[in-house]
Amino acid sequence: MPDGAERCKETGPIGLHVMHGALIHGLAASEPPHDIPATRLSAMTESSVPAVPHEPCRPALVLLRRVGRGETLMMPADGERKKRDAFKAVLKIGAGIVDSEGRLRLVRSDLAPNGEINPPVLRELLEALPGGAAGIDLLVRKPGAAPDEVGETIRAAVGGQWGLTTLLSVGTNWRAWARAAGITLTRVPRGTAAGWVAYDP
Numbered sequence: 001m002p003d004g005a006e007r008c009k010e011t012g013p014i015g016l017h018v019m020h021g022a023l024i025h026g027l028a029a030s031e032p033p034h035d036i037p038a039t040r041l042s043a044m045t046e047s048s049v050p051a052v053p054h055e056p057c058r059p060a061l062v063l064l065r066r067v068g069r070g071e072t073l074m075m076p077a078d079g080e081r082k083k084r085d086a087f088k089a090v091l092k093i094g095a096g097i098v099d100s101e102g103r104l105r106l107v108r109s110d111l112a113p114n115g116e117i118n119p120p121v122l123r124e125l126l127e128a129l130p131g132g133a134a135g136i137d138l139l140v141r142k143p144g145a146a147p148d149e150v151g152e153t154i155r156a157a158v159g160g161q162w163g164l165t166t167l168l169s170v171g172t173n174w175r176a177w178a179r180a181a182g183i184t185l186t187r188v189p190r191g192t193a194a195g196w197v198a199y200d201p
Helices: 038-046 057-068 081-092 119-127 132-141 147-158 164-180
Strands: 096-098 104-106
Touching (some): 057 081, 057 096, 057 164, 081 096, 119 164
Antiparallel strands (some): 096 104
16 A cells, blocks of 8 residues: 555545545645535546446546546536546446546556556446446356446345336446456357347447
């Protein structure tokens, strides 16, 4: 553990989700935020609850790589929905926080060292999410699980009430997140997912 790093023991003062025992570099968990614009505060509190992301992983992974390379990234304005969704996905999986100035900071320095995603660390974060361990376990045992099956497995684990559209969205994106976390997947044959015709991964 780096000298002087703070170990987080509870949720931050404005409801930001911080993984227990994770390292936050550059911001202590107890540090109160000051003068946060309302738009940024809204985005942060919306993303405070840890959850399996409904968003595609690619834009979020790009953010993680950029911050891992040392770039300074700020929470986008309200009108930049796609960019904000990527920020929210990073917060949802417990991979980062937004500090009092609106900067994105990684929770773990070993998540994207030198801008390269560390799959085992990403997998740890994903498995810590509600339903995440069940979703990963399914894909480890059954690499060709279709999106609807993946979504249903996660839904059952969290006890949610989801329709088919949500099941497919969660399942599709979770397969991609799992692949980024080092899980080897196989292509889903056409027509194996309910209402799904062309899908990869």
